[in-house]
Amino acid sequence: MRRGSLVGPLLVILIGVWFLVSSLRPDLPLFDLAARFWPFVLIGWGVLRFAEILLWAAQGRPLPRAGVSPGEWTLIVFICMMGSLLYVVNRHRPWQNWGFITGNRVEIFGRPYDFAIPEQTAPAPKAARILVENLRGGVRIVGADAQEIRVSGRKTIRALQESDANNAHKQTPVEISTQGDQTVVRTNQDRVTGEERISTDLELTVPRTASVEIRGRNGDLDISDLNGPVEVSSDSASVRLQNIASSVRLDLRKSELVRAGSVKGNFELQSGRGRDVELDTIGGEVTVDGSYSGDLQFRDCAKQLKFQSPQTDLKVEKLPGQIHMDLGSLSGSNLVGPVRLTSNRARDVQLEQFTQGLELYLDRGDITLRPAQMPLAKIDARTRSGQIDLALPGSAKFELKATTSRGDLNNEYGTVLKTEYENDRRHEAGGSISGSVGEGPALTLTTDRGTITIRKDTGAAPPAPPRPPKPPKAPGVTSIEIEQH
Amino acid sequence: MNSVRALVRAIRGPILLITLGSLFAVDYFGPYPFSRTWPILLIVAGALWLLERIAPASDPGAGSPVGGAV
Numbered sequence: 001m002r003r004g005s006l007v008g009p010l011l012v013i014l015i016g017v018w019f020l021v022s023s024l025r026p027d028l029p030l031f032d033l034a035a036r037f038w039p040f041v042l043i044g045w046g047v048l049r050f051a052e053i054l055l056w057a058a059q060g061r062p063l064p065r066a067g068v069s070p071g072e073w074t075l076i077v078f079i080c081m082m083g084s085l086l087y088v089v090n091r092h093r094p095w096q097n098w099g100f101i102t103g104n105r106v107e108i109f110g111r112p113y114d115f116a117i118p119e120q121t122a123p124a125p126k127a128a129r130i131l132v133e134n135l136r137g138g139v140r141i142v143g144a145d146a147q148e149i150r151v152s153g154r155k156t157i158r159a160l161q162e163s164d165a166n167n168a169h170k171q172t173p174v175e176i177s178t179q180g181d182q183t184v185v186r187t188n189q190d191r192v193t194g195e196e197r198i199s200t201d202l203e204l205t206v207p208r209t210a211s212v213e214i215r216g217r218n219g220d221l222d223i224s225d226l227n228g229p230v231e232v233s234s235d236s237a238s239v240r241l242q243n244i245a246s247s248v249r250l251d252l253r254k255s256e257l258v259r260a261g262s263v264k265g266n267f268e269l270q271s272g273r274g275r276d277v278e279l280d281t282i283g284g285e286v287t288v289d290g291s292y293s294g295d296l297q298f299r300d301c302a303k304q305l306k307f308q309s310p311q312t313d314l315k316v317e318k319l320p321g322q323i324h325m326d327l328g329s330l331s332g333s334n335l336v337g338p339v340r341l342t343s344n345r346a347r348d349v350q351l352e353q354f355t356q357g358l359e360l361y362l363d364r365g366d367i368t369l370r371p372a373q374m375p376l377a378k379i380d381a382r383t384r385s386g387q388i389d390l391a392l393p394g395s396a397k398f399e400l401k402a403t404t405s406r407g408d409l410n411n412e413y414g415t416v417l418k419t420e421y422e423n424d425r426r427h428e429a430g431g432s433i434s435g436s437v438g439e440g441p442a443l444t445l446t447t448d449r450g451t452i453t454i455r456k457d458t459g460a461a462p463p464a465p466p467r468p469p470k471p472p473k474a475p476g477v478t479s480i481e482i483e484q485h
Numbered sequence: 486m487n488s489v490r491a492l493v494r495a496i497r498g499p500i501l502l503i504t505l506g507s508l509f510a511v512d513y514f515g516p517y518p519f520s521r522t523w524p525i526l527l528i529v530a531g532a533l534w535l536l537e538r539i540a541p542a543s544d545p546g547a548g549s550p551v552g553g554a555v
Contacts, residue, residue, distance in 0.1 A: 039506045040510060042509070045506075046499045046505075047499070047503060050496055053496050053499065054496070065495075066497070067494075067497060068501070068502055069498075072498075076502065
């Protein structure tokens with residue numbers, strides 16, 4: 001007489017528990033857990049069955065012909081395929097909000113129902129503090145010369161039936177409450193008892209002098225014409241700011257776009273994973289922290305600019321000009337230093353018209369430098385692999401030391417600067433250009449691998465387009481390219 | 486009564502299953518992807534098959550399954 005295995009019932013219990021927990025605690029990342037830990041179900045299954053068989057053998061009971069039956073193998077293959085699929089989907093998650101992934105059937109079978117939010121007003125003191133709590137949905141705030149807060153908007157409820165949507169709409173009124181000088185605007189989406197999915201888009205008109213704080217999980221924000229400080233924290237939001245006379249603090253876990261124009265105070269942006277950032281005309285200090293995969297543009301920052309990502313650190317004392325940065329390059333013009341830039345990602349750097357010195361350390365990438373006319377300041381630029389091209393104003397005074405460990409040297413200054421090759425027959429073996437022109441700051445250029453070019457900047461002409469790579473020199477030719485000016 | 490051969494044949498499935506689960510776990514949490522470790526499955530299957538072949542054959546009616554009566 002053979003007793004059946006315990007594994008089948010245990011597996012059913014495990015699946016039941018998983019679904020129960022996922023419906024009781026939708027906040028737990030159960031999908032994520034299942035996608036990553038399903039192989040341990042197979043291991044557990046195998047271990048249990050193994051132990052069972054040993055036990056049966058020890059008790060002298062008849063053993064099954066196969067420890068895992070063909071039917072069970074079919075199930076295992078199915079689990080492997082589903083598990084691998086889950087894992088891939090979970091890792092890439094291009095469709096994070098798909099209902100069947102998050103287990104919300106309203107997303108698949110439900111329909112959207114729209115509700116208008118009738119306009120509400122509440123008196124606000126002059127220096128009101130306004131807190132907007134909206135889990136899902138966009139918020140638009142405009143400052144105006146008024147003594148009251150006006151709230152209106154639109155609610156979209158995704159539900160299986162219209163009656164469910166109506167019910168959810170009643171459960172989640174938009175409320176304005178005042179406590180002391182703080183006014184709270186709440187969308188109460190967390191009050192819904194069913195599984196309807198609610199998104200509230202709010203339009204607020206507030207006194208211009210108010211300070212604003214927005215807390216949310218998902219939704220785009222648009223804030224303009226305020227004299228008070230702005231503070232935002234959200235899991236996922238694109239933020240547009242215009243004409244803020246005070247400071248701005250943004251704490252975003254994910255953002256597609258952050259755009260700010262005319263902010264008079266400090267600007268602080270913290271983003272877990274961001275894409276594009278555009279800052280224009282910022283009066284205070286700018287601090288940008290996080291990892292960004294798109295384009296970053298900074299223009300006209302009156303005070304210190306600090307950018308920090310896992311790969312790149314940048315500090316500029318003032319930015320009358322602009323900086324543009326993407327994953328592979330950084331270009332800037334009209335910077336007030338000392339400029340400090342460190343990057344351990346492959347990045348080409350092009351800087352024009354910078355003053356007060358430069359410290360630049362690259363892991364990989366070409367460096368093109370064209371400092372401001374006068375006076376020249378200390379420059380220390382290093383790259384482990386990449387060309388360095390330095391164009392100096394004609395009348396510049398400096399003390400140069402440029403070294404390449406593997407690569408050619410181009411010296412337009414001629415005999416004023418000394419060009420020394422490690423090996424006169426093979427210029428690729430590296431060398432240095434050194435010497436002084438008058439009494440001036442130290443310019444240190446170092447590359448482990450790449451050509452160094454020292455040029456005379458011919459004036460206000462735009463920088464030369466990137467030159468095509470030089471053809472390799474024939475061995476044995478020892479002429480040095482020198483152009484006398 | 487069970488012979489060693491029957492035991493080996495019975496545990497072949499569970500051991501293969503454990504190996505399969507472990508290879509996926511190593512893929513997700515360890516340094517080696519499944520695309521590189523899958524031959525281990527063949528090796529384990531082959532080894533178990535071999536073990537089954539060299540294990541003492543069933544001897545119906547004999548008292549002790551292990552060792553058997555010589």
